[in-house]
Amino acid sequence: MAHDFTEPHHLPNRRGPEQSHADPYELPRQRRGITPQMHGRYPDYDILEQAGHWDEVTRKVVLDRVDNVPEIRFFSTEEVETLTVFADVVLAQDAEPRIPVLAYVDEKLFEGKRDGYRYFDMPDDDETWRRIARGLDEADFVHLSVEDQVAYCHRFANGKLFGGVWDTLNVSRAWSVAMRYLLQAFYSHPWSWNEIGFGGPAYPRGYSRFGSPHLQSAERETWEGKQAYEADPVEDTQKRGLE
């Protein structure tokens, strides 16, 4: 039977088993490459198609990050279960494909890599992560409704968690530790670059078009992503009542 091109079914469907999940509002479905949850503002942009233009060491580092997701070696099975749910809530990864952020957090903690500093009133980052997992377990975070999970994360971000493990931590700093690790893991992954239209590595070719809005032609490199969804993110989130 011929495809009905008025419906999106003819497009490659890489959304996994949860394909019934609808894209939020009018965000376009990703048509090339992969983005988290397969939606984004740049539906025809796949940064990995540009890998042939990158220098060899960069290409190796970036492709290795995508192809060889590290095994869990630092967290326990129970911690992984709790923290995976937590990471999905705070990064709004509510469907496949998901960037496996916890695997990269685990790798960094396992290898003992740090970011060069620690607040005087905080334990080492690995201990902070373990206490966060315990604190979430004490609240039975995994089994809360999504609305309650989001509300709990808001209280976490504002340092308004009390009792149990949370009394042994500076909660808002624990939040900043968790976010530092999770956001680094999320935005170091090329799937997120597809989502936000990031040009990625540009060596050795560089840029000669700088995106000046005052120039009538050649604002963007030909290989840069085209936005299919022109909306000011600030106004948009306000309109949706998300802020």
Place this chain on the structure above:
Amino acid sequence: MRIPESFVKGSVVMPKDNDSPYLLDMHERGLQNLDRMAKYPLSAPVDLVVVGAGAGGVTLAQRLARAGWRIVILEKGPFWDPDRDWVSDEKGSAGLYWNDIRIISGDDPIEMGKNNSGVGVGGSMTHFAGYTPRFHPSDFEVKTRDGVAVDWPISYWDLKESFERIELELPVAGQDWPWGDPHSYPHGPHPIAGAASVAWQGARNCGIEMRVGPVSITNGVFGNRPHCIYRGFCLQGCKVNAKASPLITHLPDAIEYGVEVRANCMATRVEIDEATGRCTGVTYVDEENSAQLALQRFHALGYDPKKHAALEYIWYAGVDLLNEPEKLLEDAQELEPALVIVDSLSRVALGIKSENDNAEMSRLMKLGVIPIARETNAGVVLVHHTSATGTGPRGATAIRNSADQVISIIAAEDKTKAKTGTLNIFPSKPRRKTAHIAARITGDIEADGWARVERTDIEEDPF
């Protein structure tokens, strides 16, 4: 106002006292003269030990090396090769930061790591954004003008020439600066990106003037350094060699003048002589073990080898330097000494009949002394004794013809034993200049040939 000719836009004038841009390769980013880098033996005395191969240390070392100082730079991190080690990727560049944990406190502490500190040769400048504004003259008088903090003990005008010199060496590209002390930059401003042009337009609409700020990024060819390609990863280490860091702006030249960088070596302690309170060396740990690097002014030959255990030396006696120079030369190449002292010629050059004979001294120079200076990485000091009754150090014409400089030494304490002599310092490399010094023997020359010499004056102060 004096405007250096090098500040004329489009000028091909290059820094006079820094050849680094020419010592880089056009097609490879790593340093090309590493095979020529000095290697001082662990026990060799050097003039200066710099801890940290960053913006301050490498620049200081480059200038002092040109003044003849022997310098070792200890650097905790590796010797970067931008082609091999750096990537166009934020996460993959974490190795550029000082990631050892430091404790921060206070209400709004500065986060360390990638924000403010680097590791490896080039220091934090390898991943700084490149922004290099000058201070304004008013910045030095904040107490007087604004009633806050304190005034600087120096003024902008004391630093103006230094600003100009470093702006030429980095080099800095930017729009003519109209505020404070109006000035220009060696390279013109870089084009601005979309977001900046929106800000620019907005500022114009509000009647605010903006300028494209100065960045130490080439906007044109600079020696063998290429033009910026606008790849946008300044904060991840410049793979182009367009953005300045001491790795490419000062170290190539410093290496030519005998600076050694000991990478992967972390300084752990400064050694102090308790009796004198003076620094005697720096202890460091490298990847395998710990070691101590002796610090000793090269010019101050007054140290007693018996009192300075850190100084290893091998004493040669009965060497026929005139007829068997290869014997000492082989040893010198193997031991890689920092300094070879040829003293008491009658003992080490058995073939010499008279130290006061120009022809014989000329042969000795040609066969025995100059090859050591040329073939090894060592400086050679030739102590040439002559009779006090002579009108001057005879036989020294031949030495003067080959030596970098000739210094007279007078042992003055005991007039009856007074000797005159020449202390000749041969440069280990033809380009090396040694600082002019005058020396005075404060005691008798020891039986083993060591003289107590006190430095009395530096005619050409490297500072």
